[in-house]
C-alpha cells in the first residue's frame with residue numbers, strides 16, 4: 001500500500017477497501033494533497049479485482065469541513081482557473097466501482113460535495129450537512145449546485161446554497177441525500193456490511209447498474225432507457241449471468257467471478 005499522508009487505507013477485506021480522511025486537526029478539510037491521494041488511491045484499485053466496493057469515512061467526529069480554506073485563500077482568479085483540483089474531482093466522479101460514505105459530524109462545502117460523489121450514504125445522527133460557501137463570498141465549486149439540486153430538489157438546494165444553513169441527518173434522509181441514519185458508532189460498520197454485500201454481487205452487473213443509475217442524473221429518459229437496455233444486453237454475454245441463473249435453478253449459492 002503506498003504511503004499516504006492525508007488518508008488511511010485498509011487492505012481489501014471481503015472485496016471492500018476503506019479510505020479514511022485523516023486530517024483531524026483541520027476537520028478533514030480537503031486540501032489538494034488529500035484530494036490527490038484520494039483520486040490516486042481510487043484509480044489504483046480500478047484494475048484490482050480484490051476491491052469490489054469502497055467505503056469512505058472521516059471517522060466518528062467529522063466527515064469533512066470542505067475545501068481547505070487556507071489553501072483556497074492563496075488562489076486568485078487565474079489560480080482558480082488553472083487549479084488542478086477539478087481533475088481530481090472528475091477522477092473521483094468517474095470511479096466505476098460502488099462507493100459508500102459513512103458520514104458523522106460535519107459534511108460541509110466540498111465535504112458535502114465529496115459525499116454526493118459517493119453512491120450511497122449512511123449517516124450518524126450527529127451528522128450535519130451544508131454548503132456554507134456563500135459565507136465566504138463564493139459558491140459550491142465541486143458539483144454542489146448541480147448534484148444537490150438533482151438530489152434534494154430546487155427549494156431545499158436553494159435554501160442550503162443561498163443561506164449557508166445546515167440540515168441534520170434526519171432531514172438529509174428525508175430529502176434523499178442519505179439512505180440510512182444510525183448512531184455515530186454504527187455508521188461505519190453498517191456501511192462496511194452494505195459494501196461487503198455489494199462486493200459479493202456480480203461485479204460487471206454492479207458496475208453497469210451504477211453507470212446506468214448515474215446516467216439518470218444527466219440525461220433524458222429515452223437516452224437513459226437506451227443505455228439501460230444496452231447494459232442489460234451486454235450482461236447476457238457474461239459468465240456471471242449464466243452462473244447466477246444456473247445457481248437459482250440448481251438451488252445453490254452463486255459464485256461470481258467478474259467474467
Ligand code: CO8
Pocket residue numbers: 025026027029030065066067068069070083085086106108109110111132133136139140141142
Ligand atoms: N479549511 C481549512 N481549515 C479548516 C476548515 C477548512 N474548511 N475547517 C476547519 N478548519 C480548521 C480550523 O481553521 C481550525 O484550525 P486551527 O486549530 O489551526 O485554528 C481547526 O480546523 C478546527 O476548526 P474549528 O475550531 O472551527 O472547529 P469547530 O469544531 O469549532 O467547527 C466547523 C467546525 C463548523 C466545521 C468549522 O471549522 C467551519 O465552519 N469550517 C469551515 C466550513 C466551511 O466554510 N466549508 C466550506 C469551505 S469552501 C468549499 O468547500 C468550496 C469547495 C469548492 C471546491 C472547488 C474545487 C475546484
